[in-house]
Amino acid sequence: MEREVAGGCHCGAVRFEATIDTTLGLECNCSYCAKAAPLLAFTGGENFRQTAGEGAMTDYRFYKKVIAHLFCATCGISAFGRGETPDGQKMVAINLRCLDDLDMTGVHKGSFNGAAL
Template sequence: MLYKGGCHCGKVAFEVEGELGGAVRCNCSICARKAALLWAVPHRNLRLLAWGDDLGRYTFGKGAIAHRFCRSCGIHPFAEDVGDGSERSAYVNINCLDGIDLAAVQIFDFDGRSA
């Protein structure tokens, strides 16, 4: 299925293809603060439609994940592995997808604080 999403102001927009079978609620220091519900997909399934200079990047710790955010409205629509290669993943914040019934999505808790 094809989903569309983006930030609050619309300057960052994307589409993602896949079956939304569930999302992860991570308790690491950044995910807990932004209340993200993350859906992991192959990076090639995420297509940016609009971003320009508005797409910011934040990394911390080991720097393995680039947390992306809109520089205008501050919303964090997705994150992505920073490594090269075909096995890269994108982590879409399903709160930023259009038309999603969040109550119908199974949520899995992940202990990112201990990882």
Template sequence: MQISGSRPMQKYQGSCHCGAVRFEIETDFPELTMCDCSICRRKNALMVKVHESKFKLLAGAESLSEYQFHSNTAHHYFCKTCGIYPFHRKRVTPDNFGINVYCLEDFDPEGIPVRQAVGARMP
């Protein structure tokens, strides 16, 4: 049964700008998220939450740089070569990744509800 507004479960491939980091996710895009925390405001990413079992790093582990701040719980990953942020391991739900949907191939976010996350006020 498909929930109204969601898409069927599909696999998508994504990458950083230079292609060194490549990954695959499986999701039905129930919603997208924008966060107002200090790092998300600056990177202006639109994210989808994906359980770690639905995420696969295909290439580029050695090309990833990790950044942590504040509580040092979330893990934000960037390509060392091109600087693009493709994903992060989430703070509140560490068994999930936040995937930057602008890094996905052949994906159009139109029509998917966007939820504003309130990261700036997290303790």
């Protein structure tokens, strides 16, 4: 079930609001996520609004360089990343661990085969 959420990085420079399903968090097996360990919820760009910190982030890209692994340049936390689906739709991968007051006991874990992209 989708609901309104808000979240951000650790220091508060980066903030966002989104409408997403918070009952499923995906663990990605790509070489970046294997180290950073975010719990991801994917959604279309229309369901996501960055409310602070557009200029406070660093954009890290690797491999095909199509996914922007964004992180706060001050505290280092990656609250979300941006990319596009194969058909060109804007996509955001939100780190559920960065939501305000999310009860993680209600989040089921799944896996995302990012290593195969």
